[in-house]
Amino acid sequence: MDNICTRRDFFKCLSQGLCGLELLSHSAILEKFITPSEAVAKEDTLLKEVKFYKKLADLKIQCEICPKKCEIADLERGYCGNKENRKGSYYSLVYGQSCAAHLDPIEKKPLFHYLPSTTAFSIAAVGCNFECKFCQNWKIAQYRPEQIESIYLPPHEVVSLSKERGCPTIAYTYSEPVVFYEYMYDTSKLAKREGIGSVMISNGYINEAPLIELCKELTGVKIDLKAFSEKFYKDYCSGELKPVLDTLKTLKRIGIWYEIVVLLIPTLNDGDQELTQMCQWIKSELGAEVPVHFSRFHPMYKIINLPSTPIKTLENARNIAKRAGLHYVYIGNVPGHEGESTYCPGCGEVVIKRIGYSILKNAIKAGKCSNCGWIIPGVWGKA
């Protein structure tokens, strides 16, 4: 029993800031924090009925969370692998089951216009509705719940731990929060009552109705725009571009704060023409104010034959975006690059200087550039 700690140990360590359990499932730390009995205890007793689905004939159901709209027979699961049809009712198998828990800088999400320098209590549950060949967190996103050890962390405990650690925000991240919708929704709702914000770090592949209902409880969203071609989405993500663009338009219409991340993969989605079209679309449909982060790819999962993204490719993308008229364009995963900082579109001054996840300077006062008074959009005060 020497190597096995209880959940109490886990919480104790977390409250002392000793353990950010990054990708808990595959961490050597894991075995310390999960007892076999807990791994078994999560079965069945914690089933949560899915909020958005409809019942069909012969005990089938159709999931209505995401555009895949999986039709699922009794005892089968959808594409995400973490929900199951049991005799005609559809259940989440990951409600309250966190496979990762970490105290992250909000800049890591990345959200650059959202409470800079604060910490987000970040959680994930197993599963994803995409299968990106370059998935950076595939060891939790591309598995099924039984294959990954998780810890029982129900909504009220997530909120309570966030408060205890002084986190103004809970982030649903690492895997794909859309597929643990019920866990995210209930936690966000509870957090809101306690004055804690919630941000979803997502691929944006979600239907409009669940998105709108969810956004009533969220305070921010980050969307991964994987590319600007249907072919890329189909070939490399097993998804579709259009629903993601629809999500972005819905977020704009709702008025919630959101930022966009584009992971640039050499030769696959980094062409000038594609990036130009993407940036022009963002400008015309979403406006110049939405922050766009071009992030550096590193070989992972099924794409291990390509190099990491050259810095000049990221710089080229940033230039294209700026030429398209976007005001806040960042370079990600390149610590120390000037493209990590926020520049005032009015006077050109650095208003937030960043290196990695650290803020060296914040010259935004009451949401404005302290030099020229230009309004910098974002969530700068209480979420």
Next chain:
Amino acid sequence: MVKNSAGFDSNHRINQHAVNEMLNNGMLLLTGESLPERTWKSLFKTDDIVGIKVNALGGREIATHTEVVNAIVSGLTRAGIPEQNIIIWDRLTRELESSGYTINTSRKGVKCLGTDTDYDPSPEMVGSIGSCFSSIVSSLCTALINVPVLKDHDLAGVSLSLKSFYGAIHNPNKYHDNHCDPYIADVNSHPYIKDKLRLVICDALTMQYQGGPAYKPQWALDYCGLLLSRDSVAIDRIGAKLIEEKRKEKGLPSLKEAGREPVHIATAGRRGLGVSDIDKIELLSV
């Protein structure tokens, strides 16, 4: 194909003795050997680690019956394969237990366990799939016996031998589009399966011709049969034909008309995994 109406007794319990006899007869017919002991020896070496892949998904009523597996284990041990070199397995321990299997992970006796979390650390790419395989298939076993059931499947059309190996990969839910085609053939093309599979014994004591993969008693019946082959594709073609015939008899549309023709069987045939042309399959019945 071996059929025996004594497969179930008057209390609808499976008759172990009848199942043993059915398997013996089937093995004799399949291998052409004259003695039951020789049948197993002709396919397995005494130092093989034999994985018996069952289908435990649907619960006790429609899972691979333990009596069929008992008969297989008996044949293997009579051929000199030590009990501890035999592994009965499927995807999840939980599903095995709910289908009547007794889990044994000790060093002694026949092992019985689910893969659960024990998948290879990196994905293997085969055709259109990229999956981490069960370490039972990739690392433990030197030979495989696939013991699927005879049932309908909502997406693939049928869940027989080929489909059953979805239980060997970590991400089967990613490969359900397009009636699981060509993904089923891709999984079966991997050397872990293609090169290790020695025998397929389809447990057709029960047939479910509609409503799979879960057990639906209104569409299930006692079929009292076993199908044996060394060819996954041929056995699936025959099994699919039996299901189609029963559907027709019951007034149900064909699988094609129902929008789920089991096209993966022909794809597997084209990949060289076996014979999918029914006219080229020799069906011997006992």
